[in-house]
Amino acid sequence: MTLYDYHAHTPRCGHADGPMEAYVERAIALGMSEFGFSEHSPWMIQDPGQWNCLKWDEVDDYVEDVKRLGERYDRTGSEGAFKVRLGLEADFVPSRVGIAREVFARYSWDYIIGSVHHVGFWCMPKTSEAEEFDKHNVDDVYELYFEVVRQMVRERFCDVIAHLDLPKKHGKRPTGGILRYVEPLIPEIKAAGMAVEINTSGEDSLGEEVYPAWDVIAALHGAGVPLLVNSDSHKPRQVGRYFTPTIARLREMGVKELVRFEKREAVGTGIG
Numbered sequence: 001m002t003l004y005d006y007h008a009h010t011p012r013c014g015h016a017d018g019p020m021e022a023y024v025e026r027a028i029a030l031g032m033s034e035f036g037f038s039e040h041s042p043w044m045i046q047d048p049g050q051w052n053c054l055k056w057d058e059v060d061d062y063v064e065d066v067k068r069l070g071e072r073y074d075r076t077g078s079e080g081a082f083k084v085r086l087g088l089e090a091d092f093v094p095s096r097v098g099i100a101r102e103v104f105a106r107y108s109w110d111y112i113i114g115s116v117h118h119v120g121f122w123c124m125p126k127t128s129e130a131e132e133f134d135k136h137n138v139d140d141v142y143e144l145y146f147e148v149v150r151q152m153v154r155e156r157f158c159d160v161i162a163h164l165d166l167p168k169k170h171g172k173r174p175t176g177g178i179l180r181y182v183e184p185l186i187p188e189i190k191a192a193g194m195a196v197e198i199n200t201s202g203e204d205s206l207g208e209e210v211y212p213a214w215d216v217i218a219a220l221h222g223a224g225v226p227l228l229v230n231s232d233s234h235k236p237r238q239v240g241r242y243f244t245p246t247i248a249r250l251r252e253m254g255v256k257e258l259v260r261f262e263k264r265e266a267v268g269t270g271i272g
Ligand SMILES: [Zn+2]
Pocket: 009, 013, 015, 040, 234
């Protein structure tokens, strides 16, 4: 089977560590045949003085760095083939979709991972902002978050939807479960031709589960939405985290195929 991991950051976002080479070498050591970077996009909402993503004048350098790694590590042939992929974790900010699309068109991305990180000025994944949850009704948080995700799907903003139930990160779940927020979106995700990542970083969060929840994964699979497994690494040792149990559980659920990307074209790949 083809093992690959498309969601990794670099020191350029200011909150990830380790040289880019170390991420690639970890992927090769794990027997992966592809590895992709997906740095945070420069139009992300930022607190003053706290830059958490690529700076506008670093996008060229980031793309060049990934290309250089491809020149160094790419291998062809039936034994040990390996490919470095160029991706972007693109924040969905409704008023910035135009500028985002310009950046999508300017470089030859292999895939765009679309994310909702903010509800209003609240950056949901930030541990330092976890106490925001105490100020709101948990169900309302999920409601508002998924409304932005819905807008992202309707815009057909990206190839892959990132960490679909991200508010789960801080361990608080809505009273009626998460699936009820996702179910109405599934036909739209399917119609938009988007894939959904199973983001294993959730296992290391207070949510103690991959994103999205397993009942959501089952519903997505049942509807024929393409899936892939990503680690959302911010350190080289996080590459491929929890892939073995996650892929084993997908197999048990009857998932036979995941999806890879090349120049923004989806390609099915068997998981055995
Ligand atoms: Zn990050």
